[in-house]
Amino acid sequence: MSVTGTGPIAPDDLxxxxxxxxxxxAIAEGDVDLARLCANRMLEDDALALLEDLEPGExxxxxxxxxxxxxxxxxxxxxxxDAARILTRMTAAQAADILEEIDPDDATDIFAEVEQSNPDVxxxxxxxxxxxxxxxxxxxxxxxxDSAGGIMTPAFVAVFPDLRADETVVxxxxxxxxxxxxxxxxxxxxDETLIGVLSLHSLVLSRxxxxxxxxxxxxxxxxxxxxxxxxxxxxxVERDLLALPVVDAEGKLAGIITADDVADILEExxxxxxxxxxxxxxxxxxxxxxxxxxxxxxxxxxxxxLFIASFFTVxxxxxxxxxxxxxxxLAAFVPILIGTGGNVGSQTVSTIIRAMALDxxxxxxxxxxxxxxxxxxxxxxxxxxxxxxGRAMLAExxxxxxxxxxxxxxxxxxxxxxxxxxxxxxxxxxxxFDPAVVSAPFISSLxxxxxxxxxxxxxxYFLPI
Amino acid sequence: MSVTGTGPIAPDDLxxxxxxxxxxxAIAEGDVDLARLCANRMLEDDALALLEDLEPGExxxxxxxxxxxxxxxxxxxxxxxDAARILTRMTAAQAADILEEIDPDDATDIFAEVEQSNPDVxxxxxxxxxxxxxxxxxxxxxxxxDSAGGIMTPAFVAVFPDLRADETVVxxxxxxxxxxxxxxxxxxxxDETLIGVLSLHSLVLSRxxxxxxxxxxxxxxxxxxxxxxxxxxxxxVERDLLALPVVDAEGKLAGIITADDVADILEExxxxxxxxxxxxxxxxxxxxxxxxxxxxxxxxxxxxxLFIASFFTVxxxxxxxxxxxxxxxLAAFVPILIGTGGNVGSQTVSTIIRAMALDxxxxxxxxxxxxxxxxxxxxxxxxxxxxxxGRAMLAExxxxxxxxxxxxxxxxxxxxxxxxxxxxxxxxxxxxFDPAVVSAPFISSLxxxxxxxxxxxxxxYFLPI
Numbered sequence: 001m002s003v004t005g006t007g008p009i010a011p012d013d014l015x016x017x018x019x020x021x022x023x024x025x026a027i028a029e030g031d032v033d034l035a036r037l038c039a040n041r042m043l044e045d046d047a048l049a050l051l052e053d054l055e056p057g058e059x060x061x062x063x064x065x066x067x068x069x070x071x072x073x074x075x076x077x078x079x080x081x082d083a084a085r086i087l088t089r090m091t092a093a094q095a096a097d098i099l100e101e102i103d104p105d106d107a108t109d110i111f112a113e114v115e116q117s118n119p120d121v122x123x124x125x126x127x128x129x130x131x132x133x134x135x136x137x138x139x140x141x142x143x144x145x146d147s148a149g150g151i152m153t154p155a156f157v158a159v160f161p162d163l164r165a166d167e168t169v170v171x172x173x174x175x176x177x178x179x180x181x182x183x184x185x186x187x188x189x190x191d192e193t194l195i196g197v198l199s200l201h202s203l204v205l206s207r208x209x210x211x212x213x214x215x216x217x218x219x220x221x222x223x224x225x226x227x228x229x230x231x232x233x234x235x236x237v238e239r240d241l242l243a244l245p246v247v248d249a250e251g252k253l254a255g256i257i258t259a260d261d262v263a264d265i266l267e268e269x270x271x272x273x274x275x276x277x278x279x280x281x282x283x284x285x286x287x288x289x290x291x292x293x294x295x296x297x298x299x300x301x302x303x304x305x306l307f308i309a310s311f312f313t314v315x316x317x318x319x320x321x322x323x324x325x326x327x328x329x330l331a332a333f334v335p336i337l338i339g340t341g342g343n344v345g346s347q348t349v350s351t352i353i354r355a356m357a358l359d360x361x362x363x364x365x366x367x368x369x370x371x372x373x374x375x376x377x378x379x380x381x382x383x384x385x386x387x388x389x390g391r392a393m394l395a396e397x398x399x400x401x402x403x404x405x406x407x408x409x410x411x412x413x414x415x416x417x418x419x420x421x422x423x424x425x426x427x428x429x430x431x432x433f434d435p436a437v438v439s440a441p442f443i444s445s446l447x448x449x450x451x452x453x454x455x456x457x458x459x460x461y462f463l464p465i
Numbered sequence: 466m467s468v469t470g471t472g473p474i475a476p477d478d479l480x481x482x483x484x485x486x487x488x489x490x491a492i493a494e495g496d497v498d499l500a501r502l503c504a505n506r507m508l509e510d511d512a513l514a515l516l517e518d519l520e521p522g523e524x525x526x527x528x529x530x531x532x533x534x535x536x537x538x539x540x541x542x543x544x545x546x547d548a549a550r551i552l553t554r555m556t557a558a559q560a561a562d563i564l565e566e567i568d569p570d571d572a573t574d575i576f577a578e579v580e581q582s583n584p585d586v587x588x589x590x591x592x593x594x595x596x597x598x599x600x601x602x603x604x605x606x607x608x609x610x611d612s613a614g615g616i617m618t619p620a621f622v623a624v625f626p627d628l629r630a631d632e633t634v635v636x637x638x639x640x641x642x643x644x645x646x647x648x649x650x651x652x653x654x655x656d657e658t659l660i661g662v663l664s665l666h667s668l669v670l671s672r673x674x675x676x677x678x679x680x681x682x683x684x685x686x687x688x689x690x691x692x693x694x695x696x697x698x699x700x701x702v703e704r705d706l707l708a709l710p711v712v713d714a715e716g717k718l719a720g721i722i723t724a725d726d727v728a729d730i731l732e733e734x735x736x737x738x739x740x741x742x743x744x745x746x747x748x749x750x751x752x753x754x755x756x757x758x759x760x761x762x763x764x765x766x767x768x769x770x771l772f773i774a775s776f777f778t779v780x781x782x783x784x785x786x787x788x789x790x791x792x793x794x795l796a797a798f799v800p801i802l803i804g805t806g807g808n809v810g811s812q813t814v815s816t817i818i819r820a821m822a823l824d825x826x827x828x829x830x831x832x833x834x835x836x837x838x839x840x841x842x843x844x845x846x847x848x849x850x851x852x853x854x855g856r857a858m859l860a861e862x863x864x865x866x867x868x869x870x871x872x873x874x875x876x877x878x879x880x881x882x883x884x885x886x887x888x889x890x891x892x893x894x895x896x897x898f899d900p901a902v903v904s905a906p907f908i909s910s911l912x913x914x915x916x917x918x919x920x921x922x923x924x925x926y927f928l929p930i
Contacts, residue, residue: 173670183648183665183707200648204669205638240725242648242707259724260705266728270735271819274742278815278905279808287820288830292840299812300845306808307849310801311856317797318860324793331789331796332782335913336775338800342807343744343771343906347764350743350905354736355752365753375757380765384772391776395783440743440815440905441808448800 020050027058027065035065039074048078056089063094072101075110079286084113088121095121096128104133105153105261108140115141140255148232149225151265152246152255158186159212161195166208172200183242184256187216192252194222194245222247225254232257233265234359272436273357277350279303279441306445313449320456323463329395330459333388333406334452340384341413341451342444348373348421349443356425356435363430369422377418381411405462409455416454417447485515492523492530500530504539513543521554528559537566540575544751549578553586560586561593569598570618570726573605580606605720613697614690616730617711617720623651624677626660631673637665648707649721652681657717659687659710687712690719697722698730699824737901738822742815744768744906771910778914785921788928794860795924798853798871799917805849806878806916807909813838813886814908821890821900828895834887842883846876870927874920881919882912 019041026034042048051074054062063071075083075098087095087110095114099107115122126134136154143149157175159168168185185203187196196216206215222245223232236244236259248254272282281298283290290298317324317334324331352369355361361369389407393400421443425435484506491499507513516539519527528536540548540563552560552575560579564572580587591599601619608614622640624633633650650668652661661681671680687710688697701709701724713719737747746763748755755763782789782799789796817834820826826834854872858865886908890900 169669172666200665200669201637204634204665237725237728242724259707260702263702263727263731266731267823271823274739274815274819277739277742278812280812280816283816286823286825287816288825288833290837292837292844295816295837295841296844299809299841300848303805303808303812303845303849304852307801307805307852310804313800313804314797314856314860317800318794321793321797324796328786328790328793329783331799332779332786334796334799335778335782335803335917336772339775339778339803339807339910339913340768340772342804342909343768344764346811346904346906346909347743347745347768350739351745351748351752351760354739358732358736358751360751360753368753372755372757372760376760376764379757379761380768383765384768387769387772391779395779439811441811444807444811444909445804448804452800 016047016050019047020053023050023054023062024058027054027061030061030065032065035062036070039066039070042074043077048074049082051075051078051086052082059086059090060094063090063098068094068097068101072098076102076106079289080106080109080113081285081289083110084117087125088114088118092121092124092128095125099125099137100129100133103153104136104140104155105151105255107133108137109145111137112141112145143225146229147225148223148227148229148246148257149254151229151232151261152225152257154255156186156243156245156253156256157184158188158192158253161187161189161211161213161216163212164208165203165206165210165212165215168203168212172203185212186245186253186256187212188253191250194220194247194251194253196220197245220245223257224249229265230269233262233269236262237266270357273353276436277353277439279306279439302439302441306441310445310448313452316449316452316456320459323456323459327402327459327463329402330405330455332395333392333409334455336388337406337409337413337455338444338448338451340410341417341447344377344380344414345417345421345443345447346440348418349425349438349440352422352425353435353438356429361426363426366423366426366430369426370419373418373422374415377415378411380418381414384414385411401462405455405458408458409451412454412458413447413451416450417443420446481512481515484512485518488515488519488527489523492519492526495526495530497530500527501535504531504535507539508542513539514547516540516543516551517547524551524555525559528555528563533559533562534566537563541567541571544754545571545574545578546750546754548575549582552590553579553583557586557589557593560590564590564602565594565598568618569601569605569620570616570720572598573602574610576602577606577610608690611694612690613688613692613694613711613722614719616694616697616726617690617722619720621651621708621710621718621721622649623653623657623718626652626654626676626678626681628677629673630668630671630675630677630680633668633677637668650677651710651718651721652677653718656715659685659712659716659718661685662710685710688722689714694730695734698727698734701727702731735822738818741901742818742904744771744904767904767906771906775910775913778917781914781917781921785924788921788924792867792924792928794867795870795920797860798857798874799920801853802871802874802878802920803909803913803916805875806882806912807905809842809845809879810882810886810908810912811905813883814890814903814905817887817890818900818903821894826891828891831888831891831895834891835884838883838887839880842880843876845883846879849879850876866927870920870923873923874916877919877923878912878916881915882908885911 019038023035023038026038075086099111111122157172159171183200185198186194189195196218197220198212198216202215221235221239223235225246225248232244236257243256243258245253246255246257275282279302281301283298352361385407388410389403392403392406425438428438429435484503487499488503491503540551552563564576576587622637624636648665650663651659654660661683662685663677663681667680686700686704688700690711690713697709701722708721708723710718711720711722740747744767746766748763817826850872853875854868857868857871890903893903894900
């Protein structure tokens with residue numbers, strides 16, 4: 001069993017194992033057709049990780065058999081970090097050839113991983129690359145990885161507005177292989193300032209002599225290089241675009257973000273949201289790659305903060321020690337009371353955090369939300385409080401008064417948990433804090449402490465203490 | 466304050482309010498330019514919901530001013546249910562004209578909402594539509610809304626393999642307005658069976674006389690009409706496609722799913738995952754549209770199940786009543802112990818559920834995952850258990866033995882919570898149950914009960930009872 005995720009293939013991966021044997025055999029015997037067949041199987045089965053099990057010498061021979069383009073196709077489907085690890089095990093010249101075949105935005109992401117783990121190798125690879133392509137990577141490396149600049153590709157097509165439709169088609173024919181998409185052709189003036197866009201189909205469907213300036217849409221959406229990648233991705237999705245132009249500080253067209261990258265960005269952001277909501281920091285690597293040490297580091301922070309804050313619950317119970325000593329049955333209801341409060345808080349906070357991420361809920365809606373949640377909490381509390389009252393009547397050492405106290409506590413707690421679970425993330429975001437700190441465990445812990453206070457206060461009021 | 470979400474605009478939406486006044490004025494005075502200006506503002510500010518505040522008569526006049534195409538553009542940006550509500554307030558003829566202008570897949574979704582709330586009106590609208598377009602909607606209505614058939618559009622372009630490139634361009638010119646995308650042209654044989662695909666750019670960049678059969682890729686991805694929408698969406702994303710063909714049982718091309726719909730599908734699925742993870746059923750409407758009654762219904766089910774299961778915690782504490790009576794300080798630590806267990810469970814389950822949704826984790830990884838999580842739980846438990854031991858030493862009525870018991874309980878609970886939070890969703894999915902029932906509150910409640918048993922068992926072992 002491997003817990004690091006980088007060890008040998010697990011014994012239950014029988015298919016993957018035999019595939020590895022086949023590919024090794026193909027390499028050893030120089031059987032190019034079998035190597036190609038195996039490469040296709042790897043793509044189909046999503047078993048690309050087994051490239052990592054090949055020795056450097058085997059990888060180099062595979063490169064010779066399959067060529068840089070085929071190998072680039074395989075690596076592009078891998079996680080950036082895994083692709084980087086494989087690249088560093090090949091010769092710098094081979095790695096350079098492969099990176100040249102990958103779209104510059106994706107190549108830069110992989111290169112960034114190589115540089116982080118192995119700066120010397122990264123330098124050599126860059127040196128071995130064609131000057132043009134090395135320059136593109138250098139340029140893209142200058143942007144923050146999670147900004148629009150960091151995810152854009154410079155492989156767009158731009159033309160001047162006085163070009164004719166037929167001339168543009170001829171021009172496209174020359175660059176089509178290099179460009180990441182030719183669905184949109186951008187129009188720039190002599191300063192490279194973005195002034196419009198036209199679609200490939202308007203080009204195809206127009207008369208040959210029409211100038212581009214007549215075909216283009218001048219009102220186009222664009223983002224600045226330093227905008228957050230999630231903002232750019234949402235814009236692309238909401239406007240149903242296939243690509244979004246990115247401009248630099250002077251309005252010059254610097255690159256484009258293509259629709260194929262958007263789903264990855266949104267998935268990454270959603271994964272972070274879910275992990276935060278569960279009460280840990282984002283892992284930032286696929287789960288199977290996360291070592292126990294990494295999992296520990298991402299979880300211990302919040303766990304410790306909430307743990308220390310929860311010491312307060314110990315103090316509260318110590319404070320009400322004499323009440324508990326006289327009415328020991330009260331202690332029996334503590335877990336179910338605070339558990340229910342925590343559950344309602346978790347339900348509410350996950351719904352609200354998601355609604356905020358989708359921009360469905362904004363800070364000025366706060367009053368509507370409080371009203372809605374307080375009412376929902378009231379309804380939940382009436383049902384659950386009634387149930388609780390019934391159960392408490394059956395308890396040994398119980399009494400009607402104690403049943404009333406626990407029933408009322410459930411009612412108060414559901415209203416409180418629903419309200420605070422909805423309001424806290426909104427208030428935090430209004431105060432410019434990150435609402436993501438309000439996780440389900442955060443609300444549960446908060447409700448634990450405050451719930452105990454409510455419980456013992458009600459007990460003090462109704463019981464003869 | 467409006468809690469239903471369909472009432473009047475909240476007083477803090479000042480901009481929206483003045484926009485509503487302007488549009489009303491434009492309608493009353495027949496000022497077409499102002500109406501157009503307002504429509505643009507509504508699009509920019511995402512304030513389309515205010516269309517619902519217009520009276521039926523006002524909507525009809527707006528239709529006359531702006532035309533069906535502009536109004537279709539506005540409605541297409543709204544939630545399906547809201548768009549349906551507005552349509553039913555117009556005349557059937559106007560509603561039919563508008564639906565004809567919307568892409569058939571989206572028009573069908575809106576029409577389905579009209580039919581659900583108002584079948585008579587739906588029938589009349591269908592009657593008023595052009596026969597071709599009414600037939601398309603009828604056909605699409607036959608598929609389950611969350612299947613590939615339910616989200617596909619029949620507005621694709623298909624040609625026979627013996628057509629020449631230049632003939633195809635001429636054909637495209639005729640259908641370009643109707644088609645949802647002409648980036649891909651599909652190739653079918655005389656039985657309408659899908660046999661290949663070619664991209665618009667291969668068409669543009671090839672010699673005019675080349676037959677389509679030479680330009681097409683024969684190995685193409687497709688899905689069946691009854692495949693789940695999420696499976697289709699993920700396929701499109703993973704293969705970086707702009708559109709995915711959908712075939713019926715006989716292999717005939719029935720429609721295509723376009724990339725612009727994919728982000729919506731994935732967002733919908735993610736929202737459901739997050740709401741389930743928080744312990745409620747998916748709302749299925751935007752949060753602000755959810756009434757307290759709906760919120761109540763979506764939350765009460767799980768809350769009640771977990772509440773009743775938690776009665777077990779009461780019984781456990783009643784069972785250990787004599788222990789608690791002799792060592793009242795034990796009760797003081799119950800909330801922090803079970804709270805910490807719940808937090809670790811929540812951290813783990815959200816990470817695992819997300820990894821499963823991304824297909825990063827599969828059932829056969831279970832041993833690796835158990836090892837990883839048990840080790841992580843051990844590390845977390847050593848740190849937190851140590852802290853707990855220290856705090857318990859400071860408690861009034863505390864003793865070294867009691868501190869040892871609470872410290873060991875933390876250690877056991879973190880290991881247990883991390884392991885069960887990871888294993889349970891995987892085991893459920895292996896048993897063909899929906900792993901989404903394992904929410905953060907579910908794990909917390911499970912850990913509450915089992916944690917108490919561990920706690921009192923350890924206490925019984927170490928303390929003189």
